Amino acid sequence: MQDMTEIRWHARAGQGAVTASKLLAETALLKGSYIQAMPEYGPERTGAPLRAYTRISSAPIEVHNNITNPSIVVVLDETLLSFVNVLEGLDENGTVIINTKLDVDEARAILKAPPGVKVAVVDASGISIDALKRDLPNTPTVSALAAVTGTVTVDALKDNLLKTFGHKFSPEVVAANLASVDRAVSEVKIG
Amino acid sequence: MAKITVLAATGNLMVAEALRQAEPDVVSAYPITPQTTIVEAYSKYVADGRVHTEYINVESEHSSMSAAIGASAAGARVATATSSQGLALMWEELHIAAGMRLPIVMANANRALSAPINIHGDHSDVMGARDTGWIIFIAETAQEAYDNTIISFRIAEHADVQLPVMTTLDGFITTHAMERCELLDDATVKAFVGQRTPINPLINGDKPVNHGMFASLGGAYFKVKHAERDANDASLPYIKEIGDEWAAVCERPFDFIDAYECEDADFIVVVLGSATGNVRTVARELRAAGIKVGVLRIRLYRPFPYAQVREALKNAKAIAIMDRADSFGSQYGPLGLDVRTALYDLPARIPTRNYIYGLGGADVKLAAIRQVFDELQELAAGSLDEGLNYLGTR
Numbered sequence: 001m002q003d004m005t006e007i008r009w010h011a012r013a014g015q016g017a018v019t020a021s022k023l024l025a026e027t028a029l030l031k032g033s034y035i036q037a038m039p040e041y042g043p044e045r046t047g048a049p050l051r052a053y054t055r056i057s058s059a060p061i062e063v064h065n066n067i068t069n070p071s072i073v074v075v076l077d078e079t080l081l082s083f084v085n086v087l088e089g090l091d092e093n094g095t096v097i098i099n100t101k102l103d104v105d106e107a108r109a110i111l112k113a114p115p116g117v118k119v120a121v122v123d124a125s126g127i128s129i130d131a132l133k134r135d136l137p138n139t140p141t142v143s144a145l146a147a148v149t150g151t152v153t154v155d156a157l158k159d160n161l162l163k164t165f166g167h168k169f170s171p172e173v174v175a176a177n178l179a180s181v182d183r184a185v186s187e188v189k190i191g
Numbered sequence: 192m193a194k195i196t197v198l199a200a201t202g203n204l205m206v207a208e209a210l211r212q213a214e215p216d217v218v219s220a221y222p223i224t225p226q227t228t229i230v231e232a233y234s235k236y237v238a239d240g241r242v243h244t245e246y247i248n249v250e251s252e253h254s255s256m257s258a259a260i261g262a263s264a265a266g267a268r269v270a271t272a273t274s275s276q277g278l279a280l281m282w283e284e285l286h287i288a289a290g291m292r293l294p295i296v297m298a299n300a301n302r303a304l305s306a307p308i309n310i311h312g313d314h315s316d317v318m319g320a321r322d323t324g325w326i327i328f329i330a331e332t333a334q335e336a337y338d339n340t341i342i343s344f345r346i347a348e349h350a351d352v353q354l355p356v357m358t359t360l361d362g363f364i365t366t367h368a369m370e371r372c373e374l375l376d377d378a379t380v381k382a383f384v385g386q387r388t389p390i391n392p393l394i395n396g397d398k399p400v401n402h403g404m405f406a407s408l409g410g411a412y413f414k415v416k417h418a419e420r421d422a423n424d425a426s427l428p429y430i431k432e433i434g435d436e437w438a439a440v441c442e443r444p445f446d447f448i449d450a451y452e453c454e455d456a457d458f459i460v461v462v463l464g465s466a467t468g469n470v471r472t473v474a475r476e477l478r479a480a481g482i483k484v485g486v487l488r489i490r491l492y493r494p495f496p497y498a499q500v501r502e503a504l505k506n507a508k509a510i511a512i513m514d515r516a517d518s519f520g521s522q523y524g525p526l527g528l529d530v531r532t533a534l535y536d537l538p539a540r541i542p543t544r545n546y547i548y549g550l551g552g553a554d555v556k557l558a559a560i561r562q563v564f565d566e567l568q569e570l571a572a573g574s575l576d577e578g579l580n581y582l583g584t585r
Contacts, residue, residue, distance in 0.1 A: 022369050026199040029371055035199060038368035041310070060371075062468030064364050066554045 004057040005151055006067045010086050011076035014046040016138030020076070021052040024142055027152045027160040028056040036061050049080055056151060072149055075099065076124070076137050081110055092116045097145050097188075099124040099137040104191035120148045120190040127187070131180040132173070139177055140184035147185040154185050193440055194376035202333035202365035205372055206272070206298045206358070207232035209340035211242055212380035215296070216267035219247035219258035224310045225362040226274040226300040233272075252277035256284035256297075263293040263355075264402045266392025268344065271295070274362060275302035278316045282323075288355040289324025290419060291403050294347035294387065295355040298340060301329070301464065301515075302362035303551045311552020312362035314463065314516040317492075318525040324419055326356040326426060327493040329464045331449070333370045335490070336360040338441060341380060345433045348387045352426045361465040361515075363552060375441060383440055423494050430491060447496035449488040450503045452478060456485030458567040459504055461530050462513040463489055466548070466555045470513070473560040484564055489526070500533040509571035510534070510543045511563045513582075517547050523579055542570050548582040559583050 007024065011017030018039040025037035036055040042048060053067045071091040075081065078100040086096065097120045098107055108119050122144040124137035139161070146154045158181055165174045200208075207229045210218070218237075220230040237246040245262075249255045255271050263269045273281065278299055288295050301317050303309040317327060326346060330336035336358065343356040360366055391400045406412040427447070434445035451471055453459055460470050467488040477484045487503050489496065504510055512531075514524025521528060527545035534541055546563055549555050559582055569575035 022199065025369055029197070029199045034371050036368055036370050037199070038363070041363055041367070063472050063557070064361075064368065064465040064468050065556060068556070 006070045007054040007072040008070040009052040009074045013048045015076045017052045020138035021054045122188040127183045131176040143181040143184035144188035193379040196374045200372040202336045202360045203228040205333045205337035209337045213344045213384045215270040217245045217262035217269045219255045220271045221255045223274045223277040225366045229272045252280040256281040259295045265394045266389035268387040269295045272298035274300035275316045285323040292353040296343045299359040300362045300366045309551040312364045313550045318516040330360045331467045342437045344384045364465040447491040448499045451486040453485035453503045457483045457508040459485040459507045460511045461487045497533045509567040512545045545579045546582045
């Protein structure tokens with residue numbers, strides 16, 4: 001049987017969810033996995049709610065459709081929680097990772113998370129604003145995902161960031177991104 | 192030995208890379224979602240000096256195909272890319288490119304046609320071009336879009352083919368999803384595609400010629416069209432030969448069709464493009480449960496490989512034909528018509544159901560595919576009728 005992890009991303013356009021879905025996939029590819037990462041494109045206007053998907057597998061991935069039963073859900077914008085059922089189809093032992101200042105118990109209460117579901121919180125926007133002076137929560141959130149799920153290792157993620165950002169951005173920006181990875185890994189709380 | 196780079200790439204990036212490696216003399220293109228990132232990438236290769244291509248920015252797809260026709264007649268290696276309304280706007284030029292027997296390679300990001308407006312993947316656009324005289328590939332994956340694009344140059348430019356080739360991939364599902372892909376090194380691809388040797392090019396002072404001349408009542412026009420029909424039919428062995436040659440280089444199989452477990456299958460689903468993996472996934476489940484099912488994907492849509500399709504389907508008890516486009520006013524969708532034509536020459540009559548699915552990019556859920564396989568069993572048992580069905584609309 002194919003060993004496949006399916007991840008669904010909830011965000012608003014402009015927060016970097018599509019980039020995050022691809023960053024995670026690329027990192028897994030570098031470690032020899034088969035991958036798929038795709039956005040669900042709607043009207044492309046900043047702030048519109050969107051979904052994106054990542055599949056990571058030990059074998060070639062044949063299916064080409066949306067992920068309806070993910071084992072991991074990532075929420076980059078907590079304001080979505082009031083009108084999007086982010087838990088829809090989530091595995092009963094799955095994990096939700098939310099960019100929020102809330103603590104784990106508060107987040108669980110808002111989500112009405114079933115007992116088997118693990119909820120992880122990280123203030124990715126706060127970390128990004130400190131590190132990059134901009135609210136780009138995707139890199140810290142992917143880092144938190146790596147730390148709590150082990151889907152990819154934090155070291156692999158940093159290697160990939162260094163590789164892809166290394167020739168695009170200044171050394172200061174790369175260093176700030178790497179620092180935001182470390183902070184997210186140390187600050188993420190799960191329960 | 193070919194050097195292979197494994198990368199995470201979208202279908203559009205893989206097509207752009209194939210174009211870069213084939214390095215056409217002329218690319219004339221107009222951007223349209225979801226094709227845009229192909230021409231965006233290619234124009235950057237031009238700007239960065241990575242290719243020596245005359246890149247013509249045109250004001251519409253009508254002009255992009257017109258420029259491609261002129262450049263190909265002149266003797267250049269030519270490529271372009273489009274999608275949906277853009278392909279529709281090229282309609283008259285598509286016939287001209289094929290009628291003038293001009294090698295042109297065009298990528299198409301398969302997308303719905305308006306109205307209502309929709310930017311997502313289906314086969315409405317490419318099916319509208321199926322009678323234009325172009326050779327048409329429909330890729331399942333980003334990797335296959337790359338392979339199809341590379342062989343398209345050799346096929347189009349082959350001395351005994353001389354036809355335009357469309358290399359298509361499903362909008363967003365394949366164009367924009369990132370997958371694990373393999374890119375062969377430039378030298379290997381360049382050695383494979385070679386250079387175009389034009390036949391009767393316009394730009395040749397020693398042998399002045401005219402192209403696209405007036406062919407009046409009956410006679411000449413009729414003969415040219417007959418020759419065009421023959422050229423299409425006769426292209427199959429060349430497509431196979433070139434595809435096989437590339438298969439040996441890239442170590443991925445090539446055929447007009449891709450038959451999964453069809454040999455002893457009672458129930459077969461025929462499908463095109465990116466939805467195939469979904470159907471195969473369900474077929475694996477059913478095979479594991481002891482139900483003899485198969486999946487037939489058609490990779491080369493024009494010329495339609497009737498003989499191979501017939502051979503693959505001949506032992507089935509019931510067949511589902513999945514169409515991601517409709518042919519309004521006709522009894523069946525485009526693929527439904529072609530597959531039923533192929534089946535007509537079999538001694539036994541096999542019942543079929545034609546399903547229209549996934550229009551406008553509608554998600555192809557595995558549950559819907561399971562329903563199709565279930566219905567095939569009912570069809571074979573005689574408890575369900577043949578006919579055309581919209582899958583999942585109500």
